[in-house]
Amino acid sequence: MAASAHRGIGRALLVLAALGASQAGAQMQVYRCGARTYSQAPCPGGRLVGVTPHRVTDRSKPPPQDRAIAAKRAVLAPEQRQECRALDVRLREEQRSLRARGDAVTIEDEMPLVRAQKRFRELRC
Incomplete structure (x- = not known):
């Protein structure tokens, strides 16, 4: 019985694909409404087939610690x-400023970063 259900689903998808191809390039949206039910119209609890939601991250938020x-x-x-x-915060700012200076960085420019790193290690942050 499972094999016949899979064949039925395969046929339905082929029909839907053929319908989509016959619409002269117009995209057709297919919704999965249940375990074995598909529809062209949105259905309660249904989701688009072949569309994965994009992960949205807010880069302005600090990453979780x-x-x-x-x-x-x-x-x-x-x-x-x-x-x-x-x-x-200070280490990030110092690293950012050194990167911005590029190859023109001197040892005096690096010393605030070195001191901050030393204090970071001393505190065992």
């Missing part, structure tokens, strides 16, 4: 945790 970092910082004093968060 890694659990390992959160666990490591949980043992720190509140002042040290606050300093670690400030160092996170």
